[in-house]
Amino acid sequence: MGDVAFWGVNAVRIWVLALVVALCGGCTFSRVRTNPEVADLETAWIVPGTTTYREVVGRLGMPPPVGQADSAPAFVSAETLHWLSTDTRIFELKVGYIVSPIFRRSRTVAADDVLIRFDDAGVVRQVSRTRRRGDETTVLDFREARP
C-alpha cells in the first residue's frame, strides 16, 4: 500500500489525512446578544420617593424577557421591574461528527442591568443600574428613597 501514490504523495499519508479530517469537526467562534437596547435605558430622571410606577412604565416600557420568552417571571413582580441585557461569547472545538462538541466554553462577557423597586403605593423606592464588561462591573446609578 505504501508504494501506491496520489500525485507523488504516499497513499498511507492520504488515508491518515482523510482520517484526521473525518475526526476533526473544526472550531466555532460565536456570539449571542440579547436585548441590547437595555444598555441605552436612561434612569437619571427617576426620583426615588417621587417617581411613580406609571411614569416609569410610560417612559421605559415594560422589561423584556431574557434568554427565552418563558423567563418573564424573573423580570416583573409585585415590587420590581428588572431589565437585563447579556452578551455571551462561545467557543466550541468539535472532534468527530458523532459525539460533538467535545469541548465548549461559554462566557457572558457583558451585561447591562436595570432594577427598579417600588413601594406598596407604586412609588419608586430604589433605582439600580449596573454595567459589566469582562470582569469589571460599574455601578452607573444607585439611589434609594430616604424615609
Place this chain on the structure above:
Amino acid sequence: MKRLLLLALVTPLLGGCIWNRAKVNDAEVAARAAAIVPGKTHAEELPKLMGTVPSSVIPLKDGRTVYAFSYGDAKTEGFTLLLFTLSKTNSAFSAVYVFTDMKGVVRHVEASPAPETAWETWPFGE
C-alpha cells in the same frame, strides 16, 4: 478516479454561509391585546382573545395576577471556512403583560417594546 477521490475529500471541508432565524411564540399577541377591555375583560377570556395561553402567570399581592404573553426573534448570521466557523446571534424578546385584580378582571395592559434585531456576522469586538 484519483481526482474524484480528492474532490470528495476536499468538498466537505469547504463551508458556506449561515443564516438562521428563530421566532419564539406568536408576535401577533401584541396586536391582539388591543381587543382587551380593562374593567370588562376577564382572565378566562384571555386565551381566546390572544389566540394562545399565557407563557407565564405571575402572582402578585392581594390576589392580583399578571398574565405574560411573551414572544421573541433571534437572527444568526455567519460563515464557515474549512474547519473554522464564525457566527453572531442577535436576539430580542418582548411581552404583553395583562394585569388582573383579585376577581380576575383585567385592570390594565402593558407591553415591552417590540423586539428589533439585526443580521450581523462578526462575533468579535464591542
